[in-house]
């Protein structure tokens with residue numbers, strides 16, 4: 001097994017969506033890096049339900065790093081119950097988005113703080129501190145930038161597409177409402193300034209990493225960084241590890257492979273970690289000027305998360321040296 005990269009005292013900055021992003025972030029933390037870990041999280045999936053502000057990807061990262069995530073789903077809280085949701089159903093309301101009783105506490109308190117004028121960044125830090133999470137969990141921005149999925153029959157809010165309609169619609173376009181008015185927060189900019197390495201987690205490149213790098217100025221910052229930026233491919237053997245990324249890439253005209261993913265990040269990416277099953281693609285990805293590391297990328301256990309994170313950091317460290325040597 002690779003040893004953990006001695007990437008100096010700088011931050012390990014991860015860009016993450018939901019379950020895949022949370023798993024690799026957890027792997028980084030398991031390598032003794034929790035104090036130096038900063039996870040910048042997609043908030044395009046955020047929405048309002050029953051008057052509450054829900055931030056699914058922030059909560060998935062939060063619960064995973066706090067050790068209370070539901071291991072079956074990857075989202076929600078281990079052992080959570082649904083008494084509240086059932087009562088909401090008795091009142092005749094739709095209950096297509098499963099909100100557990102304990103999970104609801106997070107949404108209630110977040111909503112209260114936001115209504116009082118707090119920034120999502122501060123509220124997230126408060127929740128993380130209360131759950132004993134030492135890593136920094138940063139929303140990509142404090143503005144609302146809801147992901148809208150375009151389908152042949154019209155536009156759908158993201159969770160309508162993803163959960164309510166179970167990703168059955170063909171995605172012909174994706175946009176992030178109000179993104180032009182969003183700005184990277186001072187905390188996100190400071191994290192990137194202090195980064196020793198940036199890791200793009202194996203999250204959906206269109207609707208998880210896509211919104212993060214679409215925040216005006218963020219992509220340019222990544223391009224200008226002098227530290228290694230590496231991605232872990234969420235596509236293995238032509239399929240997404242989880243969710244609709246494979247179909248989405250195809251209908252949006254991208255190659256459904258680690259090369260298709262690498263191309264989406266090509267202007268700022270130094271290296272990509274791909275699965276053993278895709279080893280044959282390494283030479284064609286390297287033609288893009290992106291280094292490749294091949295390993296088992298499927299995270300089935302905590303040990304897998306830790307090993308993949310360690311190997312990814314060791315790979316990034318070798319690239320860092322290569323960049324420095326010119």
Ligand code: FO1
Nearest residue numbers: 017018045056059060075076096097098163
């Ligand atoms: N995903 C589902 O497929 N069905 C659900 O009912 C559901 C509820 C849910 C509640 C809280 C939460 O934080 C996440 C939840 N998710 C659910 C996951 C989530 O909507 C998606 O996986 C992400 O938005 C995509 O990253």
